[in-house]
Amino acid sequence: MAAHDVMPDIELFQPITVEDASAIAARLDGAGWILAGGQDTYGWLKDRAKHPGAMIDLAAIEGINGINATASGISIGAMTTLRDVMRDPLIAEKFPILTQAAGRVASPQIRNQGTLGGNVAQDTRCWYYRRGLSCYRAGGNICYADSPEGMNREHALFGASRCVAVSPSDTATALVAVDATMVIHREGREKRVPAEQFFIGPAINITHMTVLRPGDILTHVEIPNTWANTESYFEKVADRDVWDFALVSIAAVMKTSGGVIDDARIVCGAVECVPRRLRSVEQALRGKPRNEQTADAVAGLASGGARTLNHNQFKVPLMENLVRRALRT
Numbered sequence: 630m631a632a633h634d635v636m637p638d639i640e641l642f643q644p645i646t647v648e649d650a651s652a653i654a655a656r657l658d659g660a661g662w663i664l665a666g667g668q669d670t671y672g673w674l675k676d677r678a679k680h681p682g683a684m685i686d687l688a689a690i691e692g693i694n695g696i697n698a699t700a701s702g703i704s705i706g707a708m709t710t711l712r713d714v715m716r717d718p719l720i721a722e723k724f725p726i727l728t729q730a731a732g733r734v735a736s737p738q739i740r741n742q743g744t745l746g747g748n749v750a751q752d753t754r755c756w757y758y759r760r761g762l763s764c765y766r767a768g769g770n771i772c773y774a775d776s777p778e779g780m781n782r783e784h785a786l787f788g789a790s791r792c793v794a795v796s797p798s799d800t801a802t803a804l805v806a807v808d809a810t811m812v813i814h815r816e817g818r819e820k821r822v823p824a825e826q827f828f829i830g831p832a833i834n835i836t837h838m839t840v841l842r843p844g845d846i847l848t849h850v851e852i853p854n855t856w857a858n859t860e861s862y863f864e865k866v867a868d869r870d871v872w873d874f875a876l877v878s879i880a881a882v883m884k885t886s887g888g889v890i891d892d893a894r895i896v897c898g899a900v901e902c903v904p905r906r907l908r909s910v911e912q913a914l915r916g917k918p919r920n921e922q923t924a925d926a927v928a929g930l931a932s933g934g935a936r937t938l939n940h941n942q943f944k945v946p947l948m949e950n951l952v953r954r955a956l957r958t
């Protein structure tokens with residue numbers, strides 16, 4: 630049997646407290662790998678594109694899974710499975726946009742095992758990077774996707790800084806739309822980071838897609854009641870209905886009165902390395918009726934500033950049409 634067909638030796642830690650998990654991760658620094666549901670992890674190991682020296686399995690830690698109502702909204706443990714997020718009646722009642730987003734992740738088998746924390750913290754799916762090529766994100770000096778011969782149909786329209794990879798998370802787009810907060814534990818301390826700031830682009834750090842660093846454990850996602858029970862819309866466009874990543878997605882929440890939009894948060898996925906707030910669209914919508922005329926008037930703002938690559942020009946009209954659909958429905 631060839632050496633590459635054998636699982637490499639990896640030390641396994643199974644802490645029972647967040648404090649222990651954080652301490653182990655901090656001690657191991659970059660050699661430690663946080664293991665949640667494992668759906669992204671095992672792909673990396675199978676492809677031999679990552680070589681962690683140790684796994685820190687969070688499965689035995691109590692208190693970082695489950696869904697609970699709080700005085701200000703909902704708290705979701707990071708180890709809660711996507712299946713449970715999708716089926717929870719409290720989330721469905723208050724934030725159906727997250728129910729829909731979780732239900733569009735991959736396949737039922739993956740949702741049964743994959744976690745909310747794992748879904749938002751997963752690395753990009755750019756195939757050049759995932760196959761272990763020495764691109765900018767992997768420490769090299771080239772972006773294979775952003776080259777004359779590059780295959781870049783799935784890549785970014787915005788925010789490129791050497792790297793043109795996009796965020797692959799479906800739930801991230803919905804969480805930014807509802808103004809969620811990510812709760813991160815590090816060596817006995819907690820910090821809360823707005824979901825919109827949790828995801829970072831290559832201009833900030835080209836080797837990371839989130840603010841998480843060695844020693845950080847994402848424990849909960851908190852969603853305030855600010856956007857509870859408002860009008861919402863989620864749609865994901867992909868090549869296949871299951872087991873595929875978005876070409877473009879949209880998550881929109883709106884507060885309306887008498888058919889007029891008082892406020893809105895609209896976020897597109899798979900067009901940038903982070904979930905992209907469409908702030909110009911949001912601003913243009915305030916005080917406007919929610920109808921087809923408004924949709925047509927603001928749709929073009931969604932793609933302002935886009936820089937297309939060789940094969941992803943179709944994402945521009947797709948973004949604009951998704952904005953129209955969100956406002957018409």
